[in-house]
Amino acid sequence: MATPARSRAISLVINGEQVEMEVPARRLLVHFIRDDLGLTGTHVGCDTGNCGACTVQLDGEPVKSCMLLAVQADGSRIATVEGLAPDGDLTALQRAFNEHHALQCGYCTPGMLMSASALLARNPHPTEEEVRYALQGNICRCTGYVNIVEAVVAVGGGA
Amino acid sequence: MLLREVDYARPSTVEEAVALLAGYEGARALAGGQTIVNVMKSRAAAPDVLVDLANLEELRTIGFSADGLLEIGAMVTCAQLVNSSEVDVARPILAEVAATIADVQVRNRGTVGGNVCVNDPTNHLPPLLVALGATFTIRSRESERTVPADEFFLGVYLTAVGEGELLTKVSVPPSNDAGDGFAGVTIGKHGTYIVDAAATVSDDGVRIALGCVAAAPVRATAMEDRLAGSDFSADSVAAAAQGLGASLDPPSDVHGSADYRRHLAEVSAVRAVLQAAGRRKGA
Numbered sequence: 001m002a003t004p005a006r007s008r009a010i011s012l013v014i015n016g017e018q019v020e021m022e023v024p025a026r027r028l029l030v031h032f033i034r035d036d037l038g039l040t041g042t043h044v045g046c047d048t049g050n051c052g053a054c055t056v057q058l059d060g061e062p063v064k065s066c067m068l069l070a071v072q073a074d075g076s077r078i079a080t081v082e083g084l085a086p087d088g089d090l091t092a093l094q095r096a097f098n099e100h101h102a103l104q105c106g107y108c109t110p111g112m113l114m115s116a117s118a119l120l121a122r123n124p125h126p127t128e129e130e131v132r133y134a135l136q137g138n139i140c141r142c143t144g145y146v147n148i149v150e151a152v153v154a155v156g157g158g159a
Numbered sequence: 160m161l162l163r164e165v166d167y168a169r170p171s172t173v174e175e176a177v178a179l180l181a182g183y184e185g186a187r188a189l190a191g192g193q194t195i196v197n198v199m200k201s202r203a204a205a206p207d208v209l210v211d212l213a214n215l216e217e218l219r220t221i222g223f224s225a226d227g228l229l230e231i232g233a234m235v236t237c238a239q240l241v242n243s244s245e246v247d248v249a250r251p252i253l254a255e256v257a258a259t260i261a262d263v264q265v266r267n268r269g270t271v272g273g274n275v276c277v278n279d280p281t282n283h284l285p286p287l288l289v290a291l292g293a294t295f296t297i298r299s300r301e302s303e304r305t306v307p308a309d310e311f312f313l314g315v316y317l318t319a320v321g322e323g324e325l326l327t328k329v330s331v332p333p334s335n336d337a338g339d340g341f342a343g344v345t346i347g348k349h350g351t352y353i354v355d356a357a358a359t360v361s362d363d364g365v366r367i368a369l370g371c372v373a374a375a376p377v378r379a380t381a382m383e384d385r386l387a388g389s390d391f392s393a394d395s396v397a398a399a400a401q402g403l404g405a406s407l408d409p410p411s412d413v414h415g416s417a418d419y420r421r422h423l424a425e426v427s428a429v430r431a432v433l434q435a436a437g438r439r440k441g442a
Contacts, residue, residue, distance in 0.1 A: 001175050004166035004183060004208045025167035025209065028160075028196070047160050049197050052264060061238070061267040067196050068268070071167050072189070072211060115263065136349055137262025 010074040014039070015083030023070045030054045032070035033080060041081040041110050045139075052138035055111035056080050062118045064137070081110035084117065092155050093117055100151035104142035111138050116152045125156040160200040169211040173218070173298060173327060176210055181300050181323030183208040188325055190234055191268035193261075194277045218272070218327060221245045228294075228330040233272025238263075240271065250291065250331050252339035256283050256357075259349065272326045275311070278318050278375065281351045285312050286370035287341060289378065290357035290431075293331045299324045312375035336441065337361035340434030343370070343427045346414050353415045356427035360391065360435040367432060369424050372409035379403050379428055391436035393429075400425040 011020045014037065023032055033039050033056065045053030047066050054065040057079040084091050093116055096102070103109045112135065119126055119134040126134065131152045132145075140148060166183075170176040180186045185207030189195060198204045212218060218234035221243045229249040231240070240246055240257040247254060260266055260274070260283050274284045275295070289308040296305050297320050306319045313319060320326050343355030355370040365386045367379040385399040404421030411417045
């Protein structure tokens with residue numbers, strides 16, 4: 001029988017790289033990503049699961065990394081904002097954020113990009129309504145969302 | 160935020176999971192974690208042992224029992240409900256309501272078992288499953304038992320699942336001739352409900368359950384009785400709802416007074432019943 005323990009050796013793939021590390025059971029995935037792996041592109045916003053700034057993709061689906069323990073991600077494939085353009089060539093989505101002025105302070109942007117890129121992966125040509133539904137878990141306090149939605153719709157070729 | 164120290168285990172069978180839950184004091188099941196991780200952050204609760212159900216594949220399936228019940232494993236996520244062809248065939252209201260729970264990220268992790276076992280009074284699935292007449296299968300080391308929805312939800316954060324027990328599946332009768340409805344008023348366009356109501360209209364009668372008005376879902380039995388043999392016109396359904404609000408003792412908070420919730424309870428119940436009656440096969 002599995003014996004409960006204070007820590008666990010976890011093995012996962014993050015942005016295509018295999019990572020193996022012993023982590024305390026109480027460590028949140030977002031802290032593992034930021035503090036243990038040094039990938040600080042994933043932001044801690046509200047730390048209560050409401051704002052979505054900490055959104056990463058787990059096995060391709062967006063999740064809030066402040067509402068997962070790192071041990072729960074054992075065996076999974078994680079993508080963070082650093083993995084979108086590893087060589088510095090921005091993706092179409094990132095360029096669209098630039099062109100449409102889809103950010104002001106930028107704090108929510110990594111989470112927005114991870115939610116939006118997951119949407120575009122399964123629905124390459126989303127409507128405005130589909131974009132708004134997909135981004136419902138990502139709060140932005142600066143822009144009023146209009147330019148963010150326009151940027152994502154534009155990537156899919158919509159007006 | 161820093162959680163209190165906790166022990167963690169990831170069993171590979173249901174038998175092992177219930178043995179861990181029964182064998183360790185302060186052990187709690189960890190499903191998607193969309194409630195318990197936040198509760199642990201705020202230290203409103205501090206389990207000593209987390210029993211992660213992630214590897215229990217048998218709890219992640221949606222299928223049908225030999226007698227045609229829709230069987231939903233406790234670890235099925237809200238996103239799975241939304242996209243399930245079985246749910247779409249047997250009881251599409253489950254997908255319709257699951258699609259309005261929180262947001263994409265929470266639906267990707269949050270599970271049916273977690274939603275019902277937390278039994279937060281504002282959760283969507285408890286009143287819906289009461290209206291649908293669902294049954295809940297609970298395993299312990301010694302036995303397995305099945306509890307009807309009317310006896311499952313006991314209080315705020317309290318269900319029939321006791322210490323050392325694990326909810327394994329929720330069984331829902333297929334709709335057959337029934338129509339289902341869900342209505343309410345939310346905080347903001349997609350937010351949490353202030354009051355909600357679920358209704359089922361079939362040849363067997365009407366079942367109505369209200370959410371957010373008490374510690375657990377409330378059956379509107381007097382209204383159900385008054386709707387026996389109804390023509391389900393807007394006027395007759397509204398007449399049947401008379402007095403429902405006065406029979407309730409809902410909480411007051413920043414989102415609405417008790418009186419406002421009494422009013423919303425009648426409005427929501429009427430809307431849910433009219434929607435259900437309109438969707439009834441042959442209606």
